[in-house]
Amino acid sequence: xxxxxxxxxxxxxxxxxxxxxxxxxxxxxxxxxxxxxxxxxxxxxxxxxxxxxxxxxxxxxxxxxxxxxxxxxxxxxxxxxxxxxxxxxxxxxxxxxxxxxxxxxxxxxxxxxxxxxxxxxxxxxxxxxxxxxxxxxxxxxxxxxxxxxxxxx
Numbered sequence: 001x002x003x004x005x006x007x008x009x010x011x012x013x014x015x016x017x018x019x020x021x022x023x024x025x026x027x028x029x030x031x032x033x034x035x036x037x038x039x040x041x042x043x044x045x046x047x048x049x050x051x052x053x054x055x056x057x058x059x060x061x062x063x064x065x066x067x068x069x070x071x072x073x074x075x076x077x078x079x080x081x082x083x084x085x086x087x088x089x090x091x092x093x094x095x096x097x098x099x100x101x102x103x104x105x106x107x108x109x110x111x112x113x114x115x116x117x118x119x120x121x122x123x124x125x126x127x128x129x130x131x132x133x134x135x136x137x138x139x140x141x142x143x144x145x146x147x148x149x150x151x152x153x
Contacts, residue, residue, distance in 0.1 A: 014036065068106050083127070
């Protein structure tokens with residue numbers, strides 16, 4: 001269980017699971033994923049929970065526009081979760097078909113702009129060792145090389 005040694009790893013994994021399964025055709029699974037997403041976002045203890053302000057906008061069906069918008073807001077409100085979230089998404093994509101990869105990349109892409117804060121020494125989220133940032137960038141490069149047809153959105 002070394003992978004889940006920190007709470008942010010668990011939060012990132014649950015956030016990814018919820019977003020990934022909202023893209024399914026199964027209405028029960030996507031509905032349960034929406035509820036999981038609400039619970040995970042609620043655990044961040046934000047003053048203005050992004051999912052609560054959009055509740056009711058997603059009723060099933062294609063969720064990508066909803067997820068991309070929501071993901072942008074979550075990424076801006078909890079940027080410290082970026083390395084764990086991006087690593088979690090990248091580590092599960094090798095087992096996915098192209099459609100699912102594109103779905104995952106669409107909601108992961110807003111997080112990529114946060115990578116720079118981990119290299120900025122004046123930022124509170126600065127990664128002093130740089131190991132997690134290097135690992136994350138390595139995963140992104142490997143993902144791009146492994147499947148050149150899949151491009152970041």
